[in-house]
Every structure is written in structure tokens, then in C-alpha cells.
Amino acid sequence: MNTSSVTRITGLASGLDTESIVKKLMDVERIPLNQLKQKQQKQTWLLDSYRQLNSDFLAFRNSTLFNMKLSSSYNTYEVGSSLPNAITGTGTGSSVQGSYSIGVKQLASQAAFTGNNVQLDPTKTMAELGQLTQDTSFTVSVTDPANPSTVQTATIKILTTDKIGDVVSKINGAIDDTSKKSLGLQAFYDANLKQFTMRTKATGEVAKIDLSGNTNQASLDFLGKTLGLDTTKPVATGKNAHIIFDGKDITNLSTNNATIMGINFSFKSTTLDGSGNVQTSNVTVTRSVEAEVKNIKDFVEKYNSLLDRLNKLVNEPVYRDYRPLLDDQKTDMSEKQIEKWEEKAKSGLFRNDSILTGLLNKMRGIMNSTVSTGSSYNSLSSIGIGSKSYQDRGKLYIDEAKLTAAIQADPDAVQKLFSQVGDTAAGTNGFVNQLADEMQTAISQLTKKAGVTGSSQMDQSTVGRLLARIQNDIDRQTDRLFRKEDQYYRQFTEMEKAISKFNSQSSWLYQQSGGM
Structure with a gap:
């Protein structure tokens, strides 16, 4: 705030503590400004929290959900080699189960x-x-x-x-x-x-x-x-690698890595015997149910973590007596006291928030629905995944034995249940795709509400425009307070001048009357 340009006469004639009086008057005048600053702080917290959620939703969609769409999360395979020092392999989502013979006549060099x-x-x-x-x-x-x-x-x-x-x-x-x-x-x-x-x-x-x-x-x-x-x-x-796969010569490999029958092979040395003849390694490809179970468990764990976070946010208590602290209030408090106070002040920012509540309801609804997979394994409960009680608020639990049995019985149906691309209204869209759609809707809503990380606080989002209006109000209140303080000091200055003049006149009259 600018300082007043008025020449301040502080109680020389009246004996009043003008500074103290004006300060108390200004404390009352400053109440609307303080309320605006507290409102601004709360909206800033809200904006930052919305943007963080936006980033986290985007990461969940682009990482967790994207990975669960990939066939490699379901079609998991173990690859064994009888000559592991010369040939190793890893399975992919397109691996073909079976047994193969493979020899290395020459490495790429x-x-x-x-x-x-x-x-x-x-x-x-x-x-x-x-x-x-x-x-x-x-x-x-x-x-x-x-x-x-x-x-x-x-x-x-x-x-x-x-x-x-x-x-x-x-x-x-x-x-x-x-x-x-x-x-x-x-x-x-x-x-x-x-x-x-x-x-x-x-x-x-x-x-x-x-x-x-x-x-x-x-x-x-x-x-x-x-x-x-x-x-x-x-x-x-240089030289190409010369591989013999199931009796067929492959001589066009420029590196010592190749994908054959959906298997990522790595060739480390030749398999020639002492006479220069090619020995073959027996490579077996078998489905790894354990790996698929682990992938689904990891997904459910991340889903539950997000669900728990959202449930806490929309149900947090609101402490109305804990408003954002002003700068002069913080001067009388320790860092620990400030931290505890602001923890209460921030609580309940998202209580009953329509965007988060809507997303929560959609998430719970999706995970309790059915997907047309052409099999009896058409819901999470059918493969051993579900909530235990209403108090869980949608949290999922896994019956690992039941999930393993479902994968062994019908692995294609389990994959379709999660990642099948279809029509949600027709019941043919997998859970992961439905979640991705709802997550994108929430991201769009949050962006409209509060913008994205990195953009100006006062952007064209709902909260951004509100912060801009609050800042304008703060600027107007600051100008008003400057003028008000200036007015008070002018009034006290005039009063001091009047009292001084009165005292001078009284002294003159006293002297004229001979001091009677």
C-alpha cells in the first residue's frame, strides 16, 4: 500500500495517540480486503489441487490403463532354452506356444x-x-x-x-x-x-x-x-547372423536379436560343436498364468489407490473455523502451527465435488457391470474380483485362486473382459476402455474448471477467471484503503490544527486579561 502524502500531526495539540487510533480504524476498514485475500488463497489451493489431479488422471490413463489394453498384459509367456548361454528368449503378446529347435551357425558382426x-x-x-x-x-x-x-x-x-x-x-x-x-x-x-x-x-x-x-x-x-x-x-x-530355426536357414539378420514366432530371441554365441556342426537348442514357449495374474493384481492395486484417494477427497470434513492465514497472523505462529492450521484450512476443498463424485460413481458402476465376452466369464465377480461390503466404497479384492482358474479355463474371455474394444451402451466395451473414456471426460472437465499445470493461474478456466476477478477486487480495496487512511490522517491533522489554534487564542485571552 502506498504511504499517505498528508503531513501527519500526531497528537501534538490534543495529546491523542493518532497512529494507534488510525490503525484501529484501518483494521476495521481492512476486513473486506482480508476476506478477499483469504478467498484468493483458498481458490489458489483449489486451482493447484485440481491441476494436480488433472496430471494424475492423465498419467493413470496413459500409463496404467494403456498398459492394460496391451495384449502383453494378458498373453504372457515363459521361454526356456536348453542352451541358455547361447540362446535366450522372452515372450510377447503375439508369442505362439510350442517347442522349437534353433541353432546359431554364425553371429552378426x-x-x-x-x-x-x-x-x-x-x-x-x-x-x-x-x-x-x-x-x-x-x-x-x-x-x-x-x-x-x-x-x-x-x-x-x-x-x-x-x-x-x-x-x-x-x-x-x-x-x-x-x-x-x-x-x-x-x-x-x-x-x-x-x-x-x-x-x-x-x-x-x-x-x-x-x-x-x-x-x-x-x-x-x-x-x-x-x-x-x-x-x-x-x-x-560385417556379417549377418546365420540361424537355423526348425530346420530352416535364416541368413538375413543384421543383428543378434530377432523376433521369430512372436518370441524375442537374443543370440549370444554360436552353437557349433568341435567338428563345426550346428547343435540345436530346444526352445519351449509356455503360457505364464502367474505373470498375467500379477499384471491384473498390479492394475487392481493402482485402481484401488486412485479410488481411495478420490473417496477421501469427496468425504473430507470442512473446518469452517480454519480460514487461510494472513501474513500478519503467521508472524505470531511457529512453522508447525502454520502447517497444522493450513492442513485444517485445506481440508474439504473437494467435499461433494461434482466432477470427482461423478467420476467415482462411474468407476464403481463400470467395475460392477458385465461385458459381453461370449463366455460365462463376463464380469469381475466371475473371475474372483469384487468388493466385500458397501463400506469398502468400491474397493476391489482379488480371490487369486478363482482368478487363476478363470485364466486357465478361458484366457481369451479374461482378456476381453478388460481390453475388448466395443460399444459401452451395447455392453461390448471392456472395463479398461470404459475407464479410459471416463477418465478423459474427467480430464476435460478439470481442464475447463481449473486449466492445466504450467498455464497461468488467471487463465480462462472457471477458477482462473474467478481468481482474476478477486485480484481486481483486491486492487480496488487496496486503493480504497489508501484513500481512507489518507482521509483519517487529514481529519486528525485538521483537528490538531483547530485545537492548536484554539489553544493559541485561549493563551492570548489569558494574557490580555492579566492572567486572571
């Missing part, structure tokens, strides 16, 4: 140059090693299997002051001279093995390193004599 018997002291520069008498450079071209039509070329400059570690770093950081994209090279030098290696990160027969662009003797000497590379064979290519 990088394109690589290796220089043996290269003795380079890592602590010495190229000049100190006698490898370079002047700066030089060499070019390297790389073809990546991910984009075989594009060849990237880099010019790598080598200084006489470089050590072998600097050379390795320059190769690893090499970028195409034109596109400035990384060549994807890996270089390293092992002093114990006396070996320098340069290779592609990518594997497969399309992966290629080409050193044929180096024609000047200085470049060839550095590559051949210093690094020990065979420059007479300037092109190195």
Missing part, C-alpha cells in the same frame, strides 16, 4: 579393422614415438545397415602432438564432413595385447568401413605402419 603387434606407449606423442614428423590426416567412409544407400565420410586430422588416446577419441567422435552426423565408429587400443581396433557400432553384412580414399603415402603409412592396419585390403564388411 561389425565391420572391423584390427592391427596386431602395434607397440604404442600411451604416454608419448606421435612425434616422440617416431611415428610422425609432420601433421597428417586420413579419410574413412562408413555404410550403416540402417541406411545402406548413404555413405558417410570423415576426414580425421592427426597431429604430431597427439597421443594414441587422442587418435582413438578423434575416430570415436568422427562426423560426416557434409551432414555432420556421427559415423558410428568405435576405436580402442590395448597396450597389453598390442592391438589397435577400429570397427562399426552396427552389425550386419551391409555395415562397411572403407579406407580406399587414402592415396597419399603419409596417410597410408600412418594407417599401415602406426596403427598396423592392412591397407592392401581397404574395405572391411
